[in-house]
Amino acid sequence: QLQLQESGPGLVKPSETLSLTCTVSGDSISSSSYYWGWIRQPPGKGLEWVGTVYYSGSSYYNPSLKSRVTISIDTSRNRFSLRLTSVTAADTAIYYCARLASRSSLYYFDYWGQGSLVTVSS
Amino acid sequence: DIVMTQFPDSLAVALGERATINCKSSQNVLSSSNNKNYLAWYQQRPGHPPKLLMYWASTRESGVPDRFSGSGSGTDFTLTISSLQAEDVAVYYCQQYFGTPQTFGQGTKLEIK
Numbered sequence: 001q002l003q004l005q006e007s008g009p010g011l012v013k014p015s016e017t018l019s020l021t022c023t024v025s026g027d028s029i030s031s032s033s034y035y036w037g038w039i040r041q042p043p044g045k046g047l048e049w050v051g052t053v054y055y056s057g058s059s060y061y062n063p064s065l066k067s068r069v070t071i072s073i074d075t076s077r078n079r080f081s082l083r084l085t086s087v088t089a090a091d092t093a094i095y096y097c098a099r100l101a102s103r104s105s106l107y108y109f110d111y112w113g114q115g116s117l118v119t120v121s122s
Numbered sequence: 123d124i125v126m127t128q129f130p131d132s133l134a135v136a137l138g139e140r141a142t143i144n145c146k147s148s149q150n151v152l153s154s155s156n157n158k159n160y161l162a163w164y165q166q167r168p169g170h171p172p173k174l175l176m177y178w179a180s181t182r183e184s185g186v187p188d189r190f191s192g193s194g195s196g197t198d199f200t201l202t203i204s205s206l207q208a209e210d211v212a213v214y215y216c217q218q219y220f221g222t223p224q225t226f227g228q229g230t231k232l233e234i235k
Contacts, residue, residue: 047172047215047226062223096171106219108162110183112171
């Protein structure tokens with residue numbers, strides 16, 4: 001059974017960098033069959049796609065965040081990571097990692113992690 | 123961006139009754155090349171991540187009860203729960219994956235009347 005688990009600091013100071021890692025178990029992230037992604041959800045609000053990455057390293061980002069976000073992949077450790085720079089309180093959210101059910105970067109998400117709450121505050 | 127608008131924002135339905143949630147996209151999400159609607163539905167129970175219910179607008183994900191069904195095409199879509207169960211209390215989201223960025227509706231909160 002595929003499982004995804006987010007990890008990283010729960011508190012980040014304004015203007016600093018948010019870093020999260022998603023560790024995948026039950027399948028190889030090197031599979032060419034899937035993209036992997038990040039979605040975030042501010043407390044009590046809706047879902048926002050952050051970006052996706054392929055095993056090759058190809059990545060796509062939400063234009064609203066593009067200048068601040070980087071998603072990388074580490075196939076040797078079966079995990080992928082999110083970096084979001086210059087954070088503000090508006091970046092406070094639950095960050096989910098998920099698998100896209102296809103080798104297309106535009107697809108639905110069939111497996112999700114439990115989510116990691118990141119609060120931006122001094 | 124393709125804007126997804128759900129209605130109603132919240133809904134209260136009696137146990138055993140039908141629940142209907144609507145989703146409208148600002149642009150067509152039906153592909154002319156494969157005749158598929160690039161529309162998915164998710165269920166998010168309190169304190170849990172979203173769970174995939176439907177994709178291609180009307181294909182049920184494996185393990186999802188058949189009381190859930192999806193319909194619609196082009197810009198107008200509906201998620202129907204034929205007989206509401208207590209465990210269906212959740213927020214439901216639609217998502218389009220036709221154009222980038224992929225976008226979600228604002229969510230519809232479903233409660234028991």
